[in-house]
Amino acid sequence: MSTLRAVLLDLGGVFYEADRPIPGATEALARLRESGLPLRFVTNTTRQSRAALLRELAGRGLAIAQDELFTPATAARDLLVGRGLRPLLLIHPDLAPDFAGLDTAEPNAVVVGDAGEHFRYATLNQAFRLVHGGAPLFALGRNRYFQEADGLSLDAGPFVAALEYASGQTAELLGKPAPAIFRAALASTGCAPADAVMIGDDVDSDVNGAIDAGLRGILVNTGKYRPGDESRLKPGGVVVNDIGAATTVALR
The missing domain is CATH 3.40.50.1000 (HAD superfamily/HAD-like)
Structure with missing residues (x-):
């Protein structure tokens, strides 16, 4: 297995559901930060501006830099x-x-x-x-x-x-699952797709899209996940309970 050199993450459904934080999400982000790996947040959210989204994320306790967010x-x-x-x-x-x-x-x-x-x-x-x-x-x-x-x-x-x-x-x-958005996020880290993983709650847009772009994928059973989604998961993807479990799998 390739060495992990970067982590891409979805936001909604992974760190929070509507106005509710997903248990363990902030702790998982702290663990990922502590790993020293470059993180990029790749979202298809199009109901608010990039600046407004960054402010909202900060209010949720998710400190994300502007150059880490791809929309x-x-x-x-x-x-x-x-x-x-x-x-x-x-x-x-x-x-x-x-x-x-x-x-x-x-x-x-x-x-x-x-x-x-x-x-x-x-x-x-x-x-x-x-x-x-x-x-x-x-x-x-x-x-x-x-x-x-x-x-x-x-x-x-x-x-x-x-x-x-x-x-x-x-x-x-222009958004997920188009390979271009995953590759643009990775290009900013200097990481090859084979050395990166994408964590998301949408089996098609997040995980299978990332796999098609050459990354590994982890599907979390939160957010929009519904039972049976794993049956559509492409080779190279795994299913876990939440972002905490996904972080453990990614970093081991």
Whole structure:
């Protein structure tokens, strides 16, 4: 087995569920910090800006540096600027600061995140018309659902799938499980994929996505995990009870 040189981690469902901390999570993070290994936090959360997320995490007792946090919105902004695109943003209003200053007049591209209750037929139809007419479609994530305090809720994936189905086009994925986001996080550590592990609660986006990118994967039985998810786990992945157990497995 390769030597462990970096650890990638999801946030929601791994360290906390809605407003509740997962028991042992802060202790597990302290153990990972003590190991001296570089840590990178790779999240598909798109209901708040990167700055707001960092503030929220600090309030939860999770001290994470800006350069340790990787989000699809950051990747999307870089891509839009690099390609000179004007986006129609189907995103949550709280994510808007991550796209501030971009030219959105006469959009020629579509970006879809988790807009939650702010998804509207009119904007979805505008997005459909643009993509059907040839505009590129970018997905900040393809997650089917996530865990909230009162149960599971639809994530961005079903809305991305609807636009793909209606337009006949395929979205370019910027969040997990796209290999690019795992590799970008690892590139900042200088670590090869074979020497890293990803810990997450989503068997498809977190663990299987990381395995496809060449990492090892650990699935925790918290957050959005549901019995039977382990049956979809690809070779190279293991299942444990929680982040505390995942930390033990990763560091041994």
